[in-house]
């Protein structure tokens with residue numbers, strides 16, 4: 001039977017952040033009718049939403065750009081090694097202008113439901129405004145950190161002061177817009193001490209009347225060492241973009257930094273300390289991913305760096321009891337995302353800052369006046385929630401996605417993410433997830449790996465077009481193998497000892513309940529090699545049905 005139903009688009013993209021914008025641009029360029037739906041009011045994802053005071057990058061700014069817009073790169077001057085939110089927002093906004101993607105994007109619109117039609121090989125999506133659209137293919141580019149966690153404490157609606165979640169920071173009170181001065185002299189409570197909380201705390205501590213930091217589990221933080229970029233340095237960067245991007249391609253995380261040595265075992269203490277010291281005082285993630293590769297797999301090596309960073313915290317925080325409360329005891333250094341900081345630890349030497357250790361004295365409720373813990377009451381003018389995200393899979397969970405036979409993603413992922421290459425799920429034909437769970441592009445300096453992923457998908461879509469493919473889906477066996485591989489890689493690391501982290505999710509029922517790593521930890525080069533091999537072998541692991549066969 002010939003397929004006669006009307007498609008609104010060939011491809012619908014969900015999300016117009018860094019990945020979605022580029023996917024739209026690429027697929028449109030190769031001849032697809034593409035449209036994106038974006039829940040926020042503009043492009044840019046993370047960088048249009050997180051406007052809290054102190055929000056900035058901890059990837060080097062010039063590694064975080066689109067590499068395929070040479071004109072923009074040539075005229076764009078980064079102000080600092082690690083750019084602030086407004087600068088990034090402006091960069092990606094200009095990039096959107098160059099790609100002219102806004103004209104094919106509907107903003108302030110959320111995809112609520114997507115249903116696959118097994119006869120027509122198409123997706124029908126339903127929006128939050130009740131509109132319905134049909135497309136042949138559906139691409140999720142919803143972002144890894146786009147669905148925030150808001151805790152549910154009793155009395156939250158009673159608090160008479162100002163309440164913020166860092167992700168939903170009001171645009172008119174942009175942390176860099178000067179209005180933030182309103183916090184001067186105020187009594188502020190910050191809940192959460194991940195990367196976001198750390199950035200907020202070190203910023204608002206400068207002017208707060210009193211700042212109370214509500215910390216549940218401490219994180220290992222390390223100095224960012226940000227600095228301004230001079231004209232001559234910027235010229236040098238512009239002349240070296242190609243080298244910079246190619247260096248990032250070689251490293252596991254898509255950063256400039258790479259491990260100096262395979263193992264720390266057998267090294268002398270002096271040798272190790274000298275390397276750690278050098279990296280601790282260097283800008284960026286070098287201290288995390290620039291020393292010994294086996295700090296992630298070998299408990300002895302991990303203890304070396306853990307002891308080193310503990311010593312640094314003890315040196316920097318004057319009160320030994322506070323220093324101990326700031327040193328994680330439940331996991332080694334680097335096994336969760338390392339927040340990068342600027343004088344974060346010194347904040348706790350200030351008279352206007354108090355650390356509230358919620359492991360010993362948990363938050364009980366919010367009141368009209370502030371926060372009540374088991375043992376104390378804190379009167380506040382402002383409460384800032386820096387409580388993180390339903391990471392990696394939050395965007396997928398939020399939508400009601402139904403594949404062949406009405407199967408839901410919840411059913412498909414009952415025991416954890418189940419994917420082929422992190423891109424497709426069996427029984428969900430024509431549906432792709434970019435920079436999602438078990439995907440090599442997710443545990444990475446996002447623009448670097450997102451770009452590579454979009455290019456790969458774009459090649460696949462050229463093939464689909466050339467071969468008149470109506471339906472593409474992952475083979476079950478291929479998905480089994482990939483999922484086992486992702487879990488095997490995770491189980492060979494010490495990350496399994498630090499599962500209270502947004503890298504992990506809890507899945508399964510009864511005795512099967514357990515933590516599953518949400519990201520692929522095999523590294524960017526290994527992932528890229530794998531997907532290239534799949535392409536070379538004629539997209540091995542994908543079942544494709546061409547029009548003549550499918551009709």
Ligand code: NA7
Pocket residue numbers: 145149151152191192193194195196197216217337386387388389500501502
């Ligand atoms: P994270 O790193 O997930 O941190 C969230 C923080 O919030 C963490 O300290 C949590 O403590 C704390 N938290 C979460 N829920 C609660 C409740 N209910 N009560 C008290 N404290 C809570 O998120 P971020 O936004 O900081 O960073 C996410 C990524 O964004 C970051 O790594 C960058 O890549 C960009 P816990 O550890 O659970 O005890």
